[in-house]
Amino acid sequence: MTTVRVSIYIDDALFQCEAGSTVASVLLTNDVYTFSTHPVDQSPRGAFCMMGACQACRILVDEHWQQACQCAVSDGMKIRLPDELNMPLSGAPHSDTASINAGQHSND
Amino acid sequence: MPVNIAMIELSDDLGDTHFDVAVLGAGPAGANAAIEASSHGLTVALIDEAASAGGQVWRAPSTASAMQLNDNDADRLAGDELRVCLKASSVLRISKAVVWSVVKQDLANARYRVELHRKGCMKTIHAHQLVVALGAVERVVPFPGWTLPGVFGLAAATAMLKRDGNVPGHQVAIAGQGPLLFAVAAKALSAQKPPQIIVDAAARRDWMHSAIGMARSYRQLMRGAKWMGSLALARVSTLTRSAIVAAHGNERLQAIDIAPLAADGAPDYDRLRRIEIDTLFIGNGLSPVAEIPRLLGATIHRDSLRGGFSVARDQFGRTDVNGLLVAGDGAGVYGAVPSAIAGTLAGLACARDSNKVPDTVMDRRGLYYRQRYRRSESCADASCRLMQVPTARMDAIPEHTIVCRCEMVSRADISAAASNGVSRMDELKTQTRLGMGACQGRMCERNAASLLSLAVGNNKPVGMLTQRIPLRPLPVNQLTGSFTYDDIPVPAAAPI
Numbered sequence: 192m193t194t195v196r197v198s199i200y201i202d203d204a205l206f207q208c209e210a211g212s213t214v215a216s217v218l219l220t221n222d223v224y225t226f227s228t229h230p231v232d233q234s235p236r237g238a239f240c241m242m243g244a245c246q247a248c249r250i251l252v253d254e255h256w257q258q259a260c261q262c263a264v265s266d267g268m269k270i271r272l273p274d275e276l277n278m279p280l281s282g283a284p285h286s287d288t289a290s291i292n293a294g295q296h297s298n299d
Numbered sequence: 300m301p302v303n304i305a306m307i308e309l310s311d312d313l314g315d316t317h318f319d320v321a322v323l324g325a326g327p328a329g330a331n332a333a334i335e336a337s338s339h340g341l342t343v344a345l346i347d348e349a350a351s352a353g354g355q356v357w358r359a360p361s362t363a364s365a366m367q368l369n370d371n372d373a374d375r376l377a378g379d380e381l382r383v384c385l386k387a388s389s390v391l392r393i394s395k396a397v398v399w400s401v402v403k404q405d406l407a408n409a410r411y412r413v414e415l416h417r418k419g420c421m422k423t424i425h426a427h428q429l430v431v432a433l434g435a436v437e438r439v440v441p442f443p444g445w446t447l448p449g450v451f452g453l454a455a456a457t458a459m460l461k462r463d464g465n466v467p468g469h470q471v472a473i474a475g476q477g478p479l480l481f482a483v484a485a486k487a488l489s490a491q492k493p494p495q496i497i498v499d500a501a502a503r504r505d506w507m508h509s510a511i512g513m514a515r516s517y518r519q520l521m522r523g524a525k526w527m528g529s530l531a532l533a534r535v536s537t538l539t540r541s542a543i544v545a546a547h548g549n550e551r552l553q554a555i556d557i558a559p560l561a562a563d564g565a566p567d568y569d570r571l572r573r574i575e576i577d578t579l580f581i582g583n584g585l586s587p588v589a590e591i592p593r594l595l596g597a598t599i600h601r602d603s604l605r606g607g608f609s610v611a612r613d614q615f616g617r618t619d620v621n622g623l624l625v626a627g628d629g630a631g632v633y634g635a636v637p638s639a640i641a642g643t644l645a646g647l648a649c650a651r652d653s654n655k656v657p658d659t660v661m662d663r664r665g666l667y668y669r670q671r672y673r674r675s676e677s678c679a680d681a682s683c684r685l686m687q688v689p690t691a692r693m694d695a696i697p698e699h700t701i702v703c704r705c706e707m708v709s710r711a712d713i714s715a716a717a718s719n720g721v722s723r724m725d726e727l728k729t730q731t732r733l734g735m736g737a738c739q740g741r742m743c744e745r746n747a748a749s750l751l752s753l754a755v756g757n758n759k760p761v762g763m764l765t766q767r768i769p770l771r772p773l774p775v776n777q778l779t780g781s782f783t784y785d786d787i788p789v790p791a792a793a794p795i
Binding site: 194209212216222231232234236239242243244245246247249252256257260261263 | 350355458463465552588707741742772
């Protein structure tokens with residue numbers, strides 16, 4: 192069977208991949224393991240369960256939140272890796288929520 | 300209902316949205332339940348998040364590489380057979396759809412309302428009977444550094460090998476316990492990615508015990524022997540009675556610490572070995588995904604052999620909630636073969652309860668499948684015993700280890716809550732936010748319950764987290780639609 196190659200854009204970088212791949216597997220096989228950061232401590236985060244359960248691999252596809260492990264690539268797809276896992280779609284987290292997050296877990 | 304359309308996505312026109320049976324989950328159990336129910340004349344909708352039926356174990360290859368890698372694979376062939384049967388049936392498959400709510404309603408012929416969403420499309424379907432077959436999720440015993448990118452669940456490797464035909468990484472380690480360990484390692488080997496090391500919590504003695512249990516299923520035993528053989532031939536290092544106790548790295552995984560386990564399961568931190576690894580697949584057993592039965596109020600039993608808990612059900616999968624049936628690993632972990640049979644039994648019960656089959660057919664067909672189920676049980680029991688985690692292993696988890704990945708709640712937070720008087724999971728949730736994150740406790744609840752129980756110190760049950768909708772995250776504007784303040788009618792103020 193001939194391999195159909197597909198072109199996708201992740202943060203404006205071009206990636207060539209096999210048709211039928213998931214966005215997560217394209218990132219991982221291209222050595223991109225960090226997809227985002229955790230809102231509590233900005234630690235790096237990526238995929239974990241690869242089966243749609245853990246919700247850690249969420250990325251933005253055409254401004255919709257999608258789980259990278261459940262999202263099949265399509266030619267010309269534009270993907271954005273969010274700075275932070277729970278950020279609102281407009282961009283940086285709201286300044287109020289940033290200070291609330293900073294105050295959490297301060298007693299451990 | 301559209302004719303000649305067997306599979307649709309949410310963006311397609313659904314047509315009639317009422318079904319006799321809605322089956323949630325298109326793995327071995329769900330797909331077989333759907334096929335059986337529809338074969339007796341019921342209208343059936345089969346809903347799954349994936350693009351095609353098969354679940355985890357019988358997953359369809361999605362790329363050319365995957366088709367090549369899994370060419371003669373027994374699971375792939377079983378999955379293909381299932382997909383062919385499904386296509387030949389009158390089941391309506393709704394693929395790539397996420398269920399975010401299930402509500403019981405008091406309608407004469409539509410007891411359940413199921414809400415689906417995907418990428419901006421929302422759909423509601425109504426069904427009189429519900430078969431929930433959502434399978435199982437990985438259980439991973441936490442260790443410091445397990446949140447680093449590069450640490451994956453064991454089933455992640457299975458998913459990637461079956462679906463994409465490869466696994467990422469340059470220095471790969473496979474760790475945990477249970478038969479999946481060697482299945483994954485052997486598959487990775489055949490995908491030109493030999494693991495640097497396999498770290499197995501079981502002792503060789505445990506494997507010999509389980510071989511006796513698995514002996515009743517000759518085929519499974521032969522597959523297991525083949526896996527072990529190929530790994531031995533390739534000289535893949537295997538450490539038995541050992542576990543990963545820490546992961547290290549700056550931005551991603553760079554090294555793991557391995558410790559031998561004592562007879563009670565506790566790691567010996569004085570005899571650590573550090574190895575450079577950039578990709579770790581780890582799994583310590585499976586837990587049933589029982590969120591929907593829990594949401595609907597079905598009785599759940601503690602069940603350490605079947606994945607921590609199981610859904611109370613009769614031999615056909617009927618729960619104590621009217622019209623709700625469960626089948627497969629989502630009811631209690633047994634594995635793919637028993638799950639497939641359990642699905643058929645649930646589909647048969649749906650037909651019986653809708654008066655589509657007489658008692659004679661029910662009894663005969665039911666007996667046949669019940670016998671097949673019982674024969675597959677001993678192999679299931681042997682596998683499940685290998686997946687149990689002893690208390691001493693949980694108790695050895697360092698206090699600073701993150702337990703709830705979504706909300707960054709550590710074991711120390713759980714201990715602090717317990718000394719504040721928390722003794723139940725719901726209390727733990729409100730005090731620490733454990734389970735309030737995006738995964739809703741799916742990945743951490745079992746570990747948290749074990750650690751809370753240890754912290755509280757008596758043997759009283761700690762309960763379970765209360766299940767709430769939405770079952771998966773979805774943007775608020777998909778619930779509210781689009782409107783502005785001008786659209787809200789404001790009544791005229793009363794005269795003063």
